Amino acid sequence: MLSKSCEYALKSILYITKHSKNEVRVGAKNISDDLGIPYHFAAKLLQILAKADIISSQKGPNGGFFLTEENLKHSLADVVRAIDGNGIFVNCILGLKTCSEIRPCPLHVEFQDIKKxxxxxxxxxxxxxxxxxxxxxxxxxxxxx
Amino acid sequence: MLSKSCEYALKSILYITKHSKNEVRVGAKNISDDLGIPYHFAAKLLQILAKADIISSQKGPNGGFFLTEENLKHSLADVVRAIDGNGIFVNCILGLKTCSEIRPCPLHVEFQDIKKxxxxxxxxxxxxxxxxxxxxxxxxxxxxx
DNA sequence: GAAATAAAAGACTTTTATATCTTATTATAT
DNA sequence: ATATAATAAGATATAAAAGTCTTTTATTTC
Structure with missing residues (x-):
């Protein structure tokens, strides 16, 4: 359903959300240790999220990742989109690029609902x-x- | 969402369902040509489905794949299970093996519904x-x- | 300003999934 | 018999995803 990367990203966000009330900073090391994600892999995902303004970061001693009021307005969907893209929300269940309202595949109508x-x-x-x-x-x- | 193999398998089943009224046989070649699936890849998937009794097959001239009354009772879910397994229907959205009613992940309840x-x-x-x-x-x- | 800290960046390797090709065997219709 | 078409196994190739490593850069603290 979701890529492993995306699962990691969601877990990381959940972790930061829990541990970073009032913009308290959380290190990538903590995240990777506590969630069992390989450090460099976690770091990379966090960079992508930071670049997409879904999380905030601060370098240097006492640096880390945290969430501002603005960041907290994001939904889990934003995280999924940043890592896996929009595909899961819109792609044809049979993987057809040509599938649309006008030229629907046999399963289009049924699964439109599920995607929503x-x-x-x-x-x-x-x-x-x-x-x-x-x-x-x-x-x-x-x-x- | 689904693996490419599974997409191919579903398309193949749909194709056979449409073209094999009253157990008329459909060749793997037709399926692969008309659906744009590499022949040997399609053949392999069809074998898996035949072995799982989801479709029927007949060797030799005029042979091919077809659906019996019994086969036709199957649902698309059976096809998905034969190719991708049961994961998509039951796995934790965060990929946690330990996630369950008793020890749910933070997203468990919300996504139980979606999986259903x-x-x-x-x-x-x-x-x-x-x-x-x-x-x-x-x-x-x-x-x- | 020096040292320490931690994110950022990118190159690289490994693993897994997907796809392709080859060569055979088996069953059956004509 | 012969041709046809599924069955089967396995070798190889390609691509995508996942994971690792090294270096650079920014920031804080002393």
Whole structure:
């Protein structure tokens, strides 16, 4: 469904969301250690997210990654788009490039609905709203490794 | 979402369903040509499906692949399971092996629903019901290439 | 200003998935 | 018998994804 890279990115975002209330900084090392992601791989993904303005970063001692008010307005869908692209939300289930409303594949109508549901699923989780739930313990984040 | 192999397998099944009313046989060559799938690759996938009793085959002249009453009772979900396995229907969205009702990941509840919808989407298309629609032209099958 | 810290960048390797090709065997219709 | 077409196994090639390593750059702290 999602690439491994994307799974890592989502876990990382979840981790930062939980640990970076009020723009507290989290090191790439912490993230990679606590989530079991290879360090350099995690670093690369975090760079992509930082470049896309989905997360913020600060170099140097006490540097790290963190989330501003602005960053927190992003949804999980933004993370998926930054790493895997928009494909999962829009691509034809049979992989047809020519598939569209006008020239639909036999499964088009049925799966249009499912894709919308998937899109909504990722878009409905906005990090600012989610942060409260994470911090209040409504959701597990202990076993992301 | 689905592997390329799985996309090919679904297209092949759709093609056979459309062209094999009353157990008429369809050659692997036709399938591969008309759907733009490399011949040997298509043949391999068709073998897997035949072995799984999802389609039927007949060797020799006038041989080919076809669907019996029994075969037609299968759904698209069976095809997906035969090629890609059950993962897409059940796996954790974050790829966690430990994710479950008891130890859910932060996204578990939200995406349980989506997975159910995906499962239903594939299971609801049973080939016998679908065949009528395909033959009546309710669905495009012209541009599967 | 020097040292330490940590992100940024990019080159590189490994692994996995996908695709292609070759060569045979088996079954069956004519 | 012969031709046809699925079955089967395996070698090879290509591409994409995942993972590793090294160097550079920016920033903070002392």
């Amino acid at each position: 549901k998937i899109t909504r699923g990722f878009e409905d989780t906005r990090l600012d709203e989610f942060q409260e739930k994470l911090l209040s313990g409504d959701y597990y984040l202990s076993n992301l490794k | 919808k995906i499962t239903r989407g594939f299971e609801d298309t049973r080939l016998d019901e679908f065949q009528e629609k395909l033959l009546s032209g309710d669905y495009y099958l012209s541009n599967l290439k």
